[in-house]
Amino acid sequence: MRTTYLLSEISQDSKIFGGKATALMRLQEAGFRLPATLCISTEAYKQFISGSSIKEKIQLELHRKKFSDMRWEEIWDAALRIRNLFLRQRMQVELAREISNALEKNFAGNSLVVRSSAPEEDAAATSFAGLHESFVNIRGTEPILEHVKLVWASLWSDRALLYRQELDLDFAKSSMAVVVQELVAGEVSGVTFSINPTDATEGVVEAVYGLNQGLVDGAVEPDRWIFHRKEASIKEHYTPQREKFMAPQGDDVILTGLPENKSLQAPLSPEEAVAIYRKAKKIENVFGKPQDVEWTKVGNDFFILQSRPVTAGQDGDKDDKRGWYLSLQRSEDNLKKLRIKIEQEHFPAMKKEAAELAKIDLRSLSDKGLAGELENRLQVKEKWTAIYWEDFIPFAHGMRLFGKLYNDTVSPEDPFEFVELLSNVPLLSKNRNKALRKIGTYVQQRPDLQHAIAAGGAGAINDAEFNRLMEGFISLYGDPFCGTYGDRTCNVSRDELVSVIMQMAGNSTTEKKSQIGKEANKAELESTFLKISKEGGKRARAEGLLDLARTSYRFRDDDNIVLGRIEEQFFRALEEGRQRLKKRHVDGAAHLTARDVLRSLVDKRYKLSGTKAKETPAKQENQHIKARQLLGQPAGPGISRGRARVIDSARDLALFKKGEVLVCDAVEPNMTFIVPLAAGVIERRGGMLIHGAIIAREYGIACVTGVPNAATLIHTGDEVTVDGYLGIVTVGQLDKTISLPGVGK
Amino acid sequence: MTDKKQLQREIAELLLSQKLAVLATQSSEVFPYASLIAFAATDDLHKIVFSTPKATRKFANIKHNPKVSLLIDDRSNNAKDFHDAKAVTVLGAVERIDIDASQKELASLYLSKHPYLEDFLRSPSTAFIIISVWSYYLVSRFQEVMELHIHDENDIPAF
Numbered sequence: 001m002r003t004t005y006l007l008s009e010i011s012q013d014s015k016i017f018g019g020k021a022t023a024l025m026r027l028q029e030a031g032f033r034l035p036a037t038l039c040i041s042t043e044a045y046k047q048f049i050s051g052s053s054i055k056e057k058i059q060l061e062l063h064r065k066k067f068s069d070m071r072w073e074e075i076w077d078a079a080l081r082i083r084n085l086f087l088r089q090r091m092q093v094e095l096a097r098e099i100s101n102a103l104e105k106n107f108a109g110n111s112l113v114v115r116s117s118a119p120e121e122d123a124a125a126t127s128f129a130g131l132h133e134s135f136v137n138i139r140g141t142e143p144i145l146e147h148v149k150l151v152w153a154s155l156w157s158d159r160a161l162l163y164r165q166e167l168d169l170d171f172a173k174s175s176m177a178v179v180v181q182e183l184v185a186g187e188v189s190g191v192t193f194s195i196n197p198t199d200a201t202e203g204v205v206e207a208v209y210g211l212n213q214g215l216v217d218g219a220v221e222p223d224r225w226i227f228h229r230k231e232a233s234i235k236e237h238y239t240p241q242r243e244k245f246m247a248p249q250g251d252d253v254i255l256t257g258l259p260e261n262k263s264l265q266a267p268l269s270p271e272e273a274v275a276i277y278r279k280a281k282k283i284e285n286v287f288g289k290p291q292d293v294e295w296t297k298v299g300n301d302f303f304i305l306q307s308r309p310v311t312a313g314q315d316g317d318k319d320d321k322r323g324w325y326l327s328l329q330r331s332e333d334n335l336k337k338l339r340i341k342i343e344q345e346h347f348p349a350m351k352k353e354a355a356e357l358a359k360i361d362l363r364s365l366s367d368k369g370l371a372g373e374l375e376n377r378l379q380v381k382e383k384w385t386a387i388y389w390e391d392f393i394p395f396a397h398g399m400r401l402f403g404k405l406y407n408d409t410v411s412p413e414d415p416f417e418f419v420e421l422l423s424n425v426p427l428l429s430k431n432r433n434k435a436l437r438k439i440g441t442y443v444q445q446r447p448d449l450q451h452a453i454a455a456g457g458a459g460a461i462n463d464a465e466f467n468r469l470m471e472g473f474i475s476l477y478g479d480p481f482c483g484t485y486g487d488r489t490c491n492v493s494r495d496e497l498v499s500v501i502m503q504m505a506g507n508s509t510t511e512k513k514s515q516i517g518k519e520a521n522k523a524e525l526e527s528t529f530l531k532i533s534k535e536g537g538k539r540a541r542a543e544g545l546l547d548l549a550r551t552s553y554r555f556r557d558d559d560n561i562v563l564g565r566i567e568e569q570f571f572r573a574l575e576e577g578r579q580r581l582k583k584r585h586v587d588g589a590a591h592l593t594a595r596d597v598l599r600s601l602v603d604k605r606y607k608l609s610g611t612k613a614k615e616t617p618a619k620q621e622n623q624h625i626k627a628r629q630l631l632g633q634p635a636g637p638g639i640s641r642g643r644a645r646v647i648d649s650a651r652d653l654a655l656f657k658k659g660e661v662l663v664c665d666a667v668e669p670n671m672t673f674i675v676p677l678a679a680g681v682i683e684r685r686g687g688m689l690i691h692g693a694i695i696a697r698e699y700g701i702a703c704v705t706g707v708p709n710a711a712t713l714i715h716t717g718d719e720v721t722v723d724g725y726l727g728i729v730t731v732g733q734l735d736k737t738i739s740l741p742g743v744g745k
Numbered sequence: 746m747t748d749k750k751q752l753q754r755e756i757a758e759l760l761l762s763q764k765l766a767v768l769a770t771q772s773s774e775v776f777p778y779a780s781l782i783a784f785a786a787t788d789d790l791h792k793i794v795f796s797t798p799k800a801t802r803k804f805a806n807i808k809h810n811p812k813v814s815l816l817i818d819d820r821s822n823n824a825k826d827f828h829d830a831k832a833v834t835v836l837g838a839v840e841r842i843d844i845d846a847s848q849k850e851l852a853s854l855y856l857s858k859h860p861y862l863e864d865f866l867r868s869p870s871t872a873f874i875i876i877s878v879w880s881y882y883l884v885s886r887f888q889e890v891m892e893l894h895i896h897d898e899n900d901i902p903a904f
Binding site for chain 2: 055056060061062063064065416624625626627628629630631726728
């Protein structure tokens with residue numbers, strides 16, 4: 001069956017040619033000027049899918065757990081795996097030949113744009129820009145075929161998955177056509193809305209110098225003209241700071257500085273703005289509904305690149321977090337700015353604030369003074385938590401941006417191979433753990449000191465060097481127990497810290513060994529990646545993104561540690577308050593919330609709002625139900641076996657023994673010091689690039705994340721096997737005669 | 746899945762949707778022996794019943810060793826089974842071999858599911874077998890396994 005058509009040959013059936021292609025066909029018929037265009041029908045997608053195992057692999061990927069249980073990180077991970085399936089699957093010879101012949105006949109080696117053209121069933125959910133992918137400035141038959149595959153894969157992109165839940169991800173209903181157009185590199189490009197999505201009496205023209213990719217992905221701020229819709233006359237013109245523009249370069253599209261004469265001049269004259277607005281209104285007449293029209297200007301001529309119905313209110317209701325999620329996907333330029341902000345402003349400010357708070361002697365404060373201090377710390381904590389969500393979480397997207405580039409370049413068997421290139425960097429938590437180990441070694445060499453600790457706790461030690469080391473550690477990194485959970489006093493935690501230190505001593509050799517192998521592999525992967533990038537003329541971008549991704553990886557740990565120090569200061573004040581209330585015999589003082597502590601400190605007659613019992617009823621109910629094998633994500637390669645230690649409180653953390661498997665809801669910032677002692681890590685929170693997974697990978701520890709209800713289905717003392725290759729956790733004893741790779745019997 | 750009721754419901758639905766099960770028995774010989782049987786399960790999931798001619802190998806095996814295992818699944822023999830199919834493995838022991846049709850309630854449960862087996866069940870050469878279930882192991886999503894324990898394994902019925 002034929003798959004590739006000229007625009008003049010296609011029908012209006014959007015199920016076969018997709019919305020974009022059929023719209024372009026109608027525009028061509030109406031006499032608008034368009035770039036030369038080919039359409040690859042959904043039949044091609046179907047042929048590609050049916051001849052391979054991709055179909056079931058996608059289904060397996062999307063059914064690992066209930067879709068509604070998947071966090072956005074996991075959706076991204078799934079989408080990356082699916083994208084890699086498309087990258088690695090060769091197109092059938094017949095199909096490739098038909099598309100190649102049409103490309104060569106019609107475009108003769110010109111630079112092209114490869115765009116998605118989703119069928120109408122998708123239109124309701126996906127008609128706004130950027131849900132599926134488009135690629136600009138692609139040259140040569142092979143690269144174009146590769147990008148056709150990427151457009152097909154974008155049917156299963158994270159963005160698309162989020163918005164296609166309405167379709168229940170029905171495989172049978174999912175298909176994708178592709179539009180291939182000649183790249184018309186106009187001097188000015190833009191988007192025109194025949195109706196303003198936020199005001200029906202208006203229309204909008206947005207224009208930038210160069211290609212409009214800069215406008216679409218937000219890297220270049222456009223000039224904006226607001227129109228009276230009825231009269232098609234200019235109402236207002238907003239002028240941005242014109243600094244950059246997008247231009248094709250080699251096989252790429254890059255952001256470049258704008259020459260001064262252009263930065264002072266609007267990209268369109270008022271007459272030109274009116275001309276393109278009127279054109280959009282004519283296009284609206286063709287389709288009978290308001291349109292969002294993408295165009296580019298060459299000389300005095302406007303080429304129409306695509307047109308689609310205007311959609312309003314993309315974010316849906318307030319509980320719909322998809323809009324927020326999509327805002328996490330930042331451009332490289334945006335991330336670079338964010339990096340400077342985090343590195344030069346946020347981190348130093350957070351460290352300074354934590355250090356200043358640490359100087360305050362809480363015990364010397366009056367009750368009222370302590371209440372004030374607690375209120376202050378609560379606010380400081382909330383402030384930084386908000387910044388964490390606003391800036392730190394989006395910055396993690398740097399890893400993802402690089403991951404895509406790496407996979408496009410190298411097409412690796414393992415879609416997460418790129419993480420190897422990011423790992424083995426000096427993370428704050430690794431430095432902290434090294435410092436702990438140093439103290440451990442000191443204690444280990446002194447049996448007297450060990451006896452003293454065992455007999456009287458760390459508080460009663462008069463070994464000056466030991467005390468100096470401990471103080472030094474705490475002043476540099478804080479007390480990781482204090483602040484992790486609010487159920488322990490920070491004083492008790494000192495003994496617990498020492499118990500961890502004792503176990504940590506002598507843990508260094510395995511780590512070193514595993515790192516030597518890792519380094520060699522990392523260097524090899526990096527050199528292959530950069531070599532291929534160089535051949536494609538994209539080395540500078542590759543290096544830039546690699547650097548950004550490494551920073552993003554490192555910050556994923558550092559931001560958690562620094563935020564942990566702020567939280568520690570908050571908990572210290574909270575603990576001091578609880579202690580004072582305990583002395584006053586206030587009921588349940590040890591578990592009061594910050595608000596209750598605050599009020600009770602200043603008002604002796606304050607009636608407590610009542611504390612909730614923390615015990616989970618779920619465990620009782622489950623006496624007859626038991627998990628045997630649980631599915632998660634393979635977030636840290638390796639396989640290991642050990643007794644589970646479920647972390648519900650700091651006490652559980654303190655009881656952690658070397659060789660146990662860490663089971664938790666989420667690896668909290670201040671929990672990472674325990675990871676080097678663990679045989680494996682199991683986490684409810686899912687994702688390949690989340691903090692816990694990064695730490696586990698750094699230490700070469702098997703890790704499975706995204707196990708629903710991990711901390712309730714697995715109990716402390718259960719024997720568990722963590723399969724970090726497949727993302728499977730097996731609960732219960734295995735026959736000891738079965739040997740697992742890398743696990744001692 | 747942390748909810749016992751939900752797990753029970755999923756297992757009950759699977760048992761109700763399927764007419765046939767694979768039964769594994771073991772004789773004094775070395776090999777386990779698998780056969781296809783028409784079964785029915787009680788609503789509380791405590792019992793599974795089936796019928797068999799007394800001259801069969803499975804009947805002989807049960808007489809020798811009452812411990813059995815069953816597999817019930819909803820596969821369709823398509824690639825989609827890998828993400829879509831569910832299977833439950835059952836462990837239990839035959840608690841009674843009813844040869845005098847005294848288990849009327851269970852027999853009518855069986856016949857309401859398999860009305861075409863009425864003559865077969867009434868035949869003097871047929872035995873009606875009642876299995877007391879110890880545990881279910883439900884496999885879904887390709888690799889997720891949840892256990893539902895009905896009886897303690899130490900409560901092996903005397904037979």
